[in-house]
Amino acid sequence: MKDTIKWGILAPGHIAQRFTEHLLTLPDAKIVAVGSRSIDRALQFAETYNIDRAYGSYLELVKDPEIDIIYVASPHSAHYEHCLLALEHGKAVLCEKSFTANAEQAKELVKVAREKSLFIMEAMWTRFLPVYPLVKKLLDSGTIGEVRTVSANYCFFREFEAEHRIFNPDLAGGALLDIGIYPLSFAQWVMGEMPEFIESRCKLAPSGVDEQTSIMLTYKGGKSALLHCAFNSFSPTDAYICCKDGFIYIEDFNRATKAEVYKGWEKIDELKVDFEYGLAFQAAEAMRCLREGLIESPILTHQMSIDCMAIMDKIRADNGIIYPFEK
Ligand SMILES: NC(=O)c1ccc[n+]([C@@H]2O[C@H](COP(=O)([O-])OP(=O)(O)OC[C@H]3O[C@@H](n4cnc5c(N)ncnc54)[C@H](OP(=O)(O)O)[C@@H]3O)[C@@H](O)[C@H]2O)c1
Structure with a gap:
């Protein structure tokens, strides 16, 4: 080409x-x-x-x-x-x-x-931010052992507006599809497989889409991910990948320019990148x-996107969220 x-x-x-x-x-x-x-x-x-x-x-x-x-x-x-x-x-x-x-x-x-x-x-x-290949390399090196849990949140407050894209069921709105996809996609990237159990609880906005969603995913061997998304509060957008021998703390995982690596409680490394146009x-x-x-x-295969959609389908189904065009 x-x-x-x-x-x-x-x-x-x-x-x-x-x-x-x-x-x-x-x-x-x-x-x-x-x-x-x-x-x-x-x-x-x-x-x-x-x-x-x-x-x-x-x-x-x-x-x-x-x-x-x-x-x-x-x-x-x-x-x-x-x-x-x-x-x-x-x-x-x-x-x-x-x-x-x-x-x-x-x-x-x-x-x-x-x-x-x-x-x-x-x-x-x-998924394509330059810090993530460094995080992956660190995890693959075994320096801090096997991954056990992941946690990540993405929440911001937005006044309810029935017609706005993010609250409108006709436009497939809701916190889950709009911003929950970020922590979900992150967890799926770390775990690299479909969860065995998908548990969730949504609080619905007046339009019937979720304004707040809490998710717990459990993977083979008991590994788990705890994720939140919401339009009704602010949250830090930090993520943790917790491993047998330490953990990685990623400040603002959505725009991450660094990841701190801990062995036990001791900080042993800081993976740093710099960019302007994410x-x-x-x-x-x-x-x-x-x-x-x-x-x-x-890096982001078709199956990874399909898996995230399937997980969000299950969360919506468990919480009675059906978009009008799906009925
Ligand atoms: N990557 C990110 O950081 C990020 C941030 C925000 C949003 N997004 C994603 O980007 C997409 C669009 O979000 P946005 O915030 O840019 O939305 P937006 O400002 O409302 O823009 C969406 C555009 O889609 C077109 N459109 C086509 N059919 C429409 C319909 N039935 N109703 C309304 N608009 C329609 C409109 O353009 P015309 O009418 O001019 O054709 C409209 O300007 C979503 O998938 C959202 O999740 C990504």
Whole structure:
């Protein structure tokens, strides 16, 4: 594949703006087009970021023959439809988290991508932060023994607004899919397997989606993960990986620039990295995969995204959260 990978931005909302700013820092990436449901929004976005073409529909965007990969940044409820649209028009896809609204949709997208030999990946950007290969190496070295437990939280307060994407069941809102996916994906990355038991308790917002969710996952051999997400409180976003002979403390695991390593109670190392444009790492990985002809990233495989969706399906089912389009 060519030196420059050409991107199309689908749904120019809040995160699409930030992603675009980070993507533009990569010299081998070029954004050639943006598509919105509104031509005015597309034109405004194109003007802001100096993008060649603006389309007033997603269909026109995915038909653009110059585009190699589409970044899908619509609400969770629409990821399936928009990824499918891109794949059906021969485009690779980087799709915002949560990958889809449920595991069935995730499996279907992966099936289509594989049939068409097209790359697809969930934009779980925190997985690609440079501190994590260092953490993995440390864990694999056995210096602090086997992993026993993981804990991670991601909570912030947001006043309830029935129509807002994050509270709206029609858009697959709720704390779990919106921010719970971060600690969940983190725990799944550390454990590397599906849990044997998935226990949870959700507190529902007036719209029927979760505003607060506590999760306990139990893995083979009794390893476990304790995770929280909420829109009704603030929490530190720190994570702990606790092992037989010590632990790793990751301050702000979502934007981590360091991980402290403890043997027993004694701090023995600090794994440090520095970066400015955190959303660019996932894009760089997508472009590496495209160039190498890979249809999935070995860092964030299709199965990892499907597993997270399946765990969230179980949590929603256990707490009576069914999106209107699933009924
Ligand atoms: N990586 C991160 O740090 C991060 C942060 C925030 C959100 N996200 C994820 O990014 C995605 C979008 O979140 P956001 O906060 O950017 O949302 P947003 O600001 O509401 O933008 C979503 C865009 O999707 C388009 N859209 C298509 N169908 C829609 C519908 N039925 N209702 C509303 N909008 C629709 C709209 O663009 P047009 O109408 O112009 O086409 C809208 O601007 C979600 O998956 C979210 O979880 C990721």
